[in-house]
Amino acid sequence: MAEATTSGPLLEIEGLSKSFGSTQALDRAWLKVMPGRVHGLVGQNGSGKSTLVKVLAGYHDPDPGARIVIGGREVTHTLGGGGSRANGLYFVHQDLGVVGALSVAENLFIDRFVDQPKAWVRWRAEHAKASELLASFGVRVDPRRKMAELPVAVQAMVVIVRAAERLRAGSPESGDRGGVLVLDEATASLPLAARDQLQSVVRAVVALGHAVLFVSHFPDEVLEWADHVTVLRDGRVVADRETQGMTEDELVELIIGRQMEPHQGVVVPASSGGSTSSMVVTGLTGQEVDGLSFAVQPGEVLGLTGLVGSGFDEVARILGGASVARAGEMVLDGRRWDLTAFSPAAARKAGVSLVPDDRHRLGVAPALTVSENISLSVLDRYRGVAGRIKHRRLRQEVRRLLADYDVRPPDPDLPLRSLSGGNQQKVVIAKAMAGAPRVLLLDEPTKGVDVGARSEILEKLRDVARAGTAVVCSTTDASQLEDLCDRVLVLRRGRLCAELTGEAINEDRIVEETYSSVV
Amino acid sequence: MKEEGLDGQGVNVAVEVTPSGVGLLADDEQLVARGPSSGRKRVSDWLGRSAVPIVWAAVVVIFSILRPATFPTIGTFGAIFGSEAVLVIVTLGLLVPLRAGDYDLSVAGTLTLSSMIIGRLNGGARIEIWICVAIALAIGVGVGLLNGFFVRVFGINPFIVTLGMGTFLLGITLLISNDQTYAGVSVALDDITETDRFLGIPLEFYYALALCVIVWYVFEHTTLGRRLLFVGSGREVARLSGVRVERMRVGALVVSGLLAALAGIFFAGTSGAANPTAGSFFLLPAFAAAFLGGTTIMPGRFNAWGTIVAAYFLVTGVTGLEILGAQSWVQTVFYGGALVLAVAFAQLSKGRQSQEII
Numbered sequence: 001m002a003e004a005t006t007s008g009p010l011l012e013i014e015g016l017s018k019s020f021g022s023t024q025a026l027d028r029a030w031l032k033v034m035p036g037r038v039h040g041l042v043g044q045n046g047s048g049k050s051t052l053v054k055v056l057a058g059y060h061d062p063d064p065g066a067r068i069v070i071g072g073r074e075v076t077h078t079l080g081g082g083g084s085r086a087n088g089l090y091f092v093h094q095d096l097g098v099v100g101a102l103s104v105a106e107n108l109f110i111d112r113f114v115d116q117p118k119a120w121v122r123w124r125a126e127h128a129k130a131s132e133l134l135a136s137f138g139v140r141v142d143p144r145r146k147m148a149e150l151p152v153a154v155q156a157m158v159v160i161v162r163a164a165e166r167l168r169a170g171s172p173e174s175g176d177r178g179g180v181l182v183l184d185e186a187t188a189s190l191p192l193a194a195r196d197q198l199q200s201v202v203r204a205v206v207a208l209g210h211a212v213l214f215v216s217h218f219p220d221e222v223l224e225w226a227d228h229v230t231v232l233r234d235g236r237v238v239a240d241r242e243t244q245g246m247t248e249d250e251l252v253e254l255i256i257g258r259q260m261e262p263h264q265g266v267v268v269p270a271s272s273g274g275s276t277s278s279m280v281v282t283g284l285t286g287q288e289v290d291g292l293s294f295a296v297q298p299g300e301v302l303g304l305t306g307l308v309g310s311g312f313d314e315v316a317r318i319l320g321g322a323s324v325a326r327a328g329e330m331v332l333d334g335r336r337w338d339l340t341a342f343s344p345a346a347a348r349k350a351g352v353s354l355v356p357d358d359r360h361r362l363g364v365a366p367a368l369t370v371s372e373n374i375s376l377s378v379l380d381r382y383r384g385v386a387g388r389i390k391h392r393r394l395r396q397e398v399r400r401l402l403a404d405y406d407v408r409p410p411d412p413d414l415p416l417r418s419l420s421g422g423n424q425q426k427v428v429i430a431k432a433m434a435g436a437p438r439v440l441l442l443d444e445p446t447k448g449v450d451v452g453a454r455s456e457i458l459e460k461l462r463d464v465a466r467a468g469t470a471v472v473c474s475t476t477d478a479s480q481l482e483d484l485c486d487r488v489l490v491l492r493r494g495r496l497c498a499e500l501t502g503e504a505i506n507e508d509r510i511v512e513e514t515y516s517s518v519v
Numbered sequence: 520m521k522e523e524g525l526d527g528q529g530v531n532v533a534v535e536v537t538p539s540g541v542g543l544l545a546d547d548e549q550l551v552a553r554g555p556s557s558g559r560k561r562v563s564d565w566l567g568r569s570a571v572p573i574v575w576a577a578v579v580v581i582f583s584i585l586r587p588a589t590f591p592t593i594g595t596f597g598a599i600f601g602s603e604a605v606l607v608i609v610t611l612g613l614l615v616p617l618r619a620g621d622y623d624l625s626v627a628g629t630l631t632l633s634s635m636i637i638g639r640l641n642g643g644a645r646i647e648i649w650i651c652v653a654i655a656l657a658i659g660v661g662v663g664l665l666n667g668f669f670v671r672v673f674g675i676n677p678f679i680v681t682l683g684m685g686t687f688l689l690g691i692t693l694l695i696s697n698d699q700t701y702a703g704v705s706v707a708l709d710d711i712t713e714t715d716r717f718l719g720i721p722l723e724f725y726y727a728l729a730l731c732v733i734v735w736y737v738f739e740h741t742t743l744g745r746r747l748l749f750v751g752s753g754r755e756v757a758r759l760s761g762v763r764v765e766r767m768r769v770g771a772l773v774v775s776g777l778l779a780a781l782a783g784i785f786f787a788g789t790s791g792a793a794n795p796t797a798g799s800f801f802l803l804p805a806f807a808a809a810f811l812g813g814t815t816i817m818p819g820r821f822n823a824w825g826t827i828v829a830a831y832f833l834v835t836g837v838t839g840l841e842i843l844g845a846q847s848w849v850q851t852v853f854y855g856g857a858l859v860l861a862v863a864f865a866q867l868s869k870g871r872q873s874q875e876i877i
Contacts (some may be wrong), residue, residue, distance in 0.1 A: 344758060
């Protein structure tokens with residue numbers, strides 16, 4: 001124990017299991033994080049990676065039998081949010097947790113301002129201290145600037161410096177011992193260029209004797225950043241080794257648990273089909289997606305997938321007019337649309353309809369009735385003299401749609417929020433289809449929907465396609481893509497990295513392509 | 520789902536599941552469609568919708584028993600229905616931005632300025648009344664456009680914009696009136712508002728009633744009204760469905776400005792004079808009537824019939840208490856209390872789904 005104070009692990013987990021009902025999310029997982037090192041933690045969706053992080057954060061209690069030692073002290077009880085922090089753990093999530101309206105210095109010392117409220121603050125001294133602290137990590141930014149004015153990457157750096165400062169000040173009783181900074185997918189939404197800068201800040205943190213637990217989806221990034229990597233698959237640790245000498249293919253194979261099949265250059269130029277009625281998108285560029293071109297035919301179900309931050313989900317939002325593109329155009333039914341000047345109204349006029357992912361904020365108004373929600377986008381068709389709604393005909397149409405999409409109960413006058421999640425989603429889809437669009441765009445169409453409703457919705461979407469509508473579905477759910485799609489585009493860092501058709505559309509292959517970097 | 524909500528649970532849940540649908544007033548078919556299984560729910564729905572009218576009737580009966588000589592008279596009812604038409608008109612105007620999810624706190628300022636325009640130009644400067652009316656209405660539209668400009672171009676919360684605007688307009692009113700009351704407003708205006716009566720009630724009551732019908736029709740039976748509803752209760756949904764949200768919001772503020780100016784004209788006509796501060800008293804009763812109205816007829820929504828019922832309920836209460844001998848403080852206490860209770864009741868009936876509409 002005496003020896004351990006200088007070189008022992010800062011975080012040690014043994015026999016960590018966690019089950020939710022009959023699902024075993026973690027099965028005797030273990031982890032040993034040493035000081036001065038960046039430790040990668042990887043695994044695909046459902047591998048138990050995020051459960052492990054949530055146990056550390058005190059969000060879940062582990063099943064009995066686990067041993068968790070933080071900073072040389074065994075943690076016996078539940079960790080709790082503040083508890084883990086006092087124990088020398090500090091979390092930075094994808095949502096950075098900054099207060100945009102406050103200055104850099106205020107964000108940096110926010111804990112101190114809260115913990116030790118003084119009657120007054122000596123700003124000049126605080127700013128000098130903030131500048132000095134940031135500079136010691138190689139971050140040069142005026143501490144008086146408002147956080148919200150800074151690029152996200154710089155915000156992330158400030159947050160990491162704040163974390164390091166907390167780790168230093170956090171556990172006085174452990175003396176010179178370092179703490180563990182947990183970066184939980186914190187880089188997923190950052191632009192590529194900024195990640196390098198961030199990496200140097202992270203290096204500066206571990207140089208102080210702390211450790212960084214780097215939780216990430218991106219195998220290449222983990223290899224670049226981490227000294228050591230733990231791979232989780234199906235709740236178990238399947239590998240724990242130095243990253244030195246490891247290739248990306250090896251790591252991907254560990255993550256997905258299979259040999260990578262040799263690729264025969266599957267990337268097909270997207271403009272393969274070109275019938276006049278197809279939708280052709282060229283040079284689509286947004287916040288994440290970068291110069292994507294593709295076409296989709298009537299009656300086809302096209303899937304879009306990739307890792308978080310790859311831009312696969314941005315495509316539907318842009319084409320539905322919900323976000324603005326930086327470049328790109330779309331041709332549909334012989335008409336050309338500039339996507340940098342696109343809007344929801346233009347999308348509707350073009351014949352494109354979007355089912356957004358945030359059902360309660362973007363999809364429907366929960367307080368209004370089913371009928372009102374479904375009919376919003378087609379009101380003009382039931383418009384009589386002086387804007388009067390033709391209630392009777394509208395009602396018939398709503399009843400038809402409710403029957404068509406099997407919404408239960410099929411009562412048009414119920415407030416939408418009294419329906420179950422699955423039935424609400426059916427209403428969102430019925431609403432999108434009410435205008436008989438040429439192209440139906442879906443962003444995670446089965447999110448928050450039970451299994452039964454999920455298969456009904458997928459079945460319905462296939463019917464929609466059979467009836468001649470082009471369907472574009474973006475999702476991270478590989479089994480959904482397998483069940484639903486005729487063709488799948490896999491994006492990586494905003495660009496097309498694979499196009500799968502026919503037999504190649506299976507869950508394993510999709511996951512493989514998602515994690516591989518064949519470009 | 521529906522059946523689960525009915526059985527064994529309290530009134531709250533039943534009210535919460537109340538379909539405040541367009542159909543309730545518009546469409547008999549719906550009641551049939553609901554089926555026999557929901558009899559109890561229909562009763563509690565009906566009670567929820569009718570609570571305010573029932574209480575109103577009770578209040579009328581109580582005051583009539585307490586003061587049989589003074590309360591249940593044509594004179595009192597004429598005063599209640601006639602003089603308070605101004606309140607109904609300004610509240611119906613306010614209802615439009617509220618339906619779109621925005622506050623307009625400048626309606627009382629607009630009303631006061633409009634009445635002073637009539638007083639100063641017609642009563643004071645002897646300019647033809649119809650010209651004064653046109654100017655007052657134009658100013659109302661102008662105020663709405665100015666509010667809308669700040670809301671849309673600078674993206675400021677209308678609550679703040681209209682709060683400032685209301686106070687600003689009161690100041691302008693003091694300026695142009697030189698802090699004086701102007702009497703001598705055209706008899707023609709007085710005639711068609713207060714003096715001429717139909718069935719013993721001043722004509723302005725019927726104008727307010729007609730306006731209520733128009734607002735109800737637009738809200739419940741036109742595509743415009745439906746879009747306005749979505750702007751208020753699902754703004755991003757409306758935007759993604761191609762509704763021009765910002766334009767609707769500006770339009771709503773223009774309508775409330777116009778109707779507040781109209782109320783101001785009637786106010787000047789009713790009193791035959793314009794006082795530089797009297798109009799500011801309308802702000803709180805207007806909000807109280809709008810919010811209380813949102814708990815009745817179509818609970819959970821700002822609606823025209825609920826508003827007119829609530830407005831006259833409040834006025835009846837105040838008038839009756841004054842006949843009983845209450846002092847002037849009772850008015851403010853009554854309106855203020857009614858506003859808070861109305862909002863509390865609306866919140867209660869919606870359960871956890873807070874801040875959706877009201």
